[in-house]
Amino acid sequence: MLKYQEIAIEIEKYIEENALQQGDKLPVLETLMTQFAVSKSTITKSLDLLEKKGMVFQVRGSGIFVRRHKRKGYISLLSNQGFKKDLEDYHITSNIIELDVRTPTEEASHNLNIEPNADVYYVKRIRYINGQTLCVEESYYNKAIISYLNKEIVSESIFDYIREGLGLKVGFTDSYLHIDKLNDEEANYLGLNKGDPKLYVEGIFHLTNGQPFDFSKVTYNYQQSQFFIQSNGYLL
Amino acid sequence: MLKYQEIAIEIEKYIEENALQQGDKLPVLETLMTQFAVSKSTITKSLDLLEKKGMVFQVRGSGIFVRRHKRKGYISLLSNQGFKKDLEDYHITSNIIELDVRTPTEEASHNLNIEPNADVYYVKRIRYINGQTLCVEESYYNKAIISYLNKEIVSESIFDYIREGLGLKVGFTDSYLHIDKLNDEEANYLGLNKGDPKLYVEGIFHLTNGQPFDFSKVTYNYQQSQFFIQSNGYLL
DNA sequence: AAGTGGTCTAGACCACTAA
DNA sequence: TAGTGGTCTAGACCACTTG
Incomplete structure (x- = not known):
C-alpha cells in the first residue's frame, strides 16, 4: 500500500x-x-x-x-466517492434470466470494440435491493478477456470475481443515462406498470489499460433511484 | 494562469x-x-x-x-468533465415566474445553514433548451452572500454573474437526484402530462470557502434528460 | 504580518508493461 | 531488459486569508 x-x-x-x-x-x-x-x-x-x-x-x-453530506438513503452515483459503508447497508441479490455464450449484437460489438463474430458472455438478470426490485440488467462481456462465467459467479458480484478471481484491474467507465417510460416487458420484470418512469443506463467498462470488457444496459426501478453526487463543478 | x-x-x-x-x-x-x-x-x-x-x-x-466518448447529444453530468464545447451547442433561455426577497422555508434555511429569519432571494423560473422546456427551477440564494439580483441577471446565467459580477469563487456542490412522476403543476410548466417521468435534483452550492450560497430544487423534462458520466470507478 | 495551503523543481528510486 | 509512468523527498517561493 x-x-x-x-x-x-x-x-x-x-x-x-x-x-x-x-x-x-x-x-x-x-x-x-x-x-x-x-x-x-x-x-x-x-x-x-x-x-x-x-x-x-x-x-x-x-x-x-x-x-x-447529511442525507441518508442516497447511493453515491460515483462509487469512488463517499464512505464505502454507504453500500454495506444494502443487501443485493440477483435472479438470473439468461446466461450463455453468443455473438454480440451490432451495438455490443461496437461498444466493446470487437468483431461481430467474436464470443461474448451474455447475462440477463434482475437485481434486488433489500428484497425489492432494483433493476433489469443485460450485459455483454468480451470472452477474450472474461474467459469464464457461471451461474454462481453471476449471482454474486461479477466485478469482485473479475478483480479477485481473474486478477484483472478495472479502470474507467463511460455511462450514458436517460429517463423514459417503462415498456411492458420491463414493467413486468420490475413489478411496476407500463408507462411508469425508468432510469436507463448504458455503461462501457474498461480495464486500466483501456480495453472495454463489459457493455451493460440497465433499467432501474425509479422507486429505488435515489442518488447523490458530490462534484467540484455544478450540474448543468 | x-x-x-x-x-x-x-x-x-x-x-x-x-x-x-x-x-x-x-x-x-x-x-x-x-x-x-x-x-x-x-x-x-x-x-x-x-x-x-x-x-x-x-x-x-x-x-x-x-x-x-463517441456519442453526441449527451450532456456531461459533471461540468468539470469533457469539452466545454459540448454545452456551447445549446441555446438556453429562461422565463421568470417569480423573483423576490423573502425568508427561507425551513428546508432552505437548513440547507443554506442560515437563520430562519435571514433574507434570501427566491427565484422560480422555467428554462428552455433550443426552445423546448428543459426544467422548472426554484432557487434560494443567501442574500448575505448574493447581495443583489434582478430580472435581467436572472434571465441569463446566474452563475456567470456570481463569478464575474460579484467576484465570488464557486466551489463544490452536493446534488441529490431521484426519479418520480410529474404532478399537475410541474406537468403544466413543462408542457407534459401528469404522471410522466421526471428527474428531480436538489443541489446545494458552496463557495470555495465552504459557505453554501444557493439551494435549488429542479424538475427536468425527461425528454431532455440525456446525460453522460465518465467515472474512474463504476456506477452501482 | 503571520499563518496556511499551492506550485514547482531536480533527482532518486520504484513498479509495471511489452517485446 | 529497456521503456515508461508513479511515488517520494527537501526545499524554495508564491498566493490567499485572517486578525
Missing part, C-alpha cells in the same frame, strides 16, 4: 472516529507532515485524494475542512 | 487539433517535460487534471492515451 493512500485512510478514520462534521477543521499541513513523517507533497497527495472522494475541501490561506 | 493548467490546455488543444481518438497514444513524459520545459511533477499534475476531466488515461509502463 502506498504512503499517500495509507495516510488518506488514516485521515478518513480520524474523521469517522471523531465524528467530525461538515466545516470542522483538520490539523494544518505542517502538523500532518510531522505526524506522519512524510514530505509535504505526500500529504498534499493524500488530501487531493480525499478531496476527489468528496471528504474534505482545502481553502488556501485558511485550512483543510471536512466535507460530509 | 498556472503552468500545469496552461500545459493541460495545450495538450487538450493538441488532442482536438489532431482529432485524436480513444486509445491514441500521447508523447511520453520525457518528451512532454522537455517540450514544455518543466519538471516531471508539473507534467504529471497536468495529466492528472486531464485524467480527472476524463480526457486521458495513463497506463504505467505503457503510456498516456486519449479517452474520448
Whole structure:
C-alpha cells in the first residue's frame, strides 16, 4: 500500500472516529507532515485524494475542512466517492434470466470494440435491493478477456470475481443515462406498470489499460433511484 | 494562469487539433517535460487534471492515451468533465415566474445553514433548451452572500454573474437526484402530462470557502434528460 | 504580518508493461 | 531488459486569508 493512500485512510478514520462534521477543521499541513513523517507533497497527495472522494475541501490561506453530506438513503452515483459503508447497508441479490455464450449484437460489438463474430458472455438478470426490485440488467462481456462465467459467479458480484478471481484491474467507465417510460416487458420484470418512469443506463467498462470488457444496459426501478453526487463543478 | 493548467490546455488543444481518438497514444513524459520545459511533477499534475476531466488515461509502463466518448447529444453530468464545447451547442433561455426577497422555508434555511429569519432571494423560473422546456427551477440564494439580483441577471446565467459580477469563487456542490412522476403543476410548466417521468435534483452550492450560497430544487423534462458520466470507478 | 495551503523543481528510486 | 509512468523527498517561493 502506498504512503499517500495509507495516510488518506488514516485521515478518513480520524474523521469517522471523531465524528467530525461538515466545516470542522483538520490539523494544518505542517502538523500532518510531522505526524506522519512524510514530505509535504505526500500529504498534499493524500488530501487531493480525499478531496476527489468528496471528504474534505482545502481553502488556501485558511485550512483543510471536512466535507460530509447529511442525507441518508442516497447511493453515491460515483462509487469512488463517499464512505464505502454507504453500500454495506444494502443487501443485493440477483435472479438470473439468461446466461450463455453468443455473438454480440451490432451495438455490443461496437461498444466493446470487437468483431461481430467474436464470443461474448451474455447475462440477463434482475437485481434486488433489500428484497425489492432494483433493476433489469443485460450485459455483454468480451470472452477474450472474461474467459469464464457461471451461474454462481453471476449471482454474486461479477466485478469482485473479475478483480479477485481473474486478477484483472478495472479502470474507467463511460455511462450514458436517460429517463423514459417503462415498456411492458420491463414493467413486468420490475413489478411496476407500463408507462411508469425508468432510469436507463448504458455503461462501457474498461480495464486500466483501456480495453472495454463489459457493455451493460440497465433499467432501474425509479422507486429505488435515489442518488447523490458530490462534484467540484455544478450540474448543468 | 498556472503552468500545469496552461500545459493541460495545450495538450487538450493538441488532442482536438489532431482529432485524436480513444486509445491514441500521447508523447511520453520525457518528451512532454522537455517540450514544455518543466519538471516531471508539473507534467504529471497536468495529466492528472486531464485524467480527472476524463480526457486521458495513463497506463504505467505503457503510456498516456486519449479517452474520448463517441456519442453526441449527451450532456456531461459533471461540468468539470469533457469539452466545454459540448454545452456551447445549446441555446438556453429562461422565463421568470417569480423573483423576490423573502425568508427561507425551513428546508432552505437548513440547507443554506442560515437563520430562519435571514433574507434570501427566491427565484422560480422555467428554462428552455433550443426552445423546448428543459426544467422548472426554484432557487434560494443567501442574500448575505448574493447581495443583489434582478430580472435581467436572472434571465441569463446566474452563475456567470456570481463569478464575474460579484467576484465570488464557486466551489463544490452536493446534488441529490431521484426519479418520480410529474404532478399537475410541474406537468403544466413543462408542457407534459401528469404522471410522466421526471428527474428531480436538489443541489446545494458552496463557495470555495465552504459557505453554501444557493439551494435549488429542479424538475427536468425527461425528454431532455440525456446525460453522460465518465467515472474512474463504476456506477452501482 | 503571520499563518496556511499551492506550485514547482531536480533527482532518486520504484513498479509495471511489452517485446 | 529497456521503456515508461508513479511515488517520494527537501526545499524554495508564491498566493490567499485572517486578525
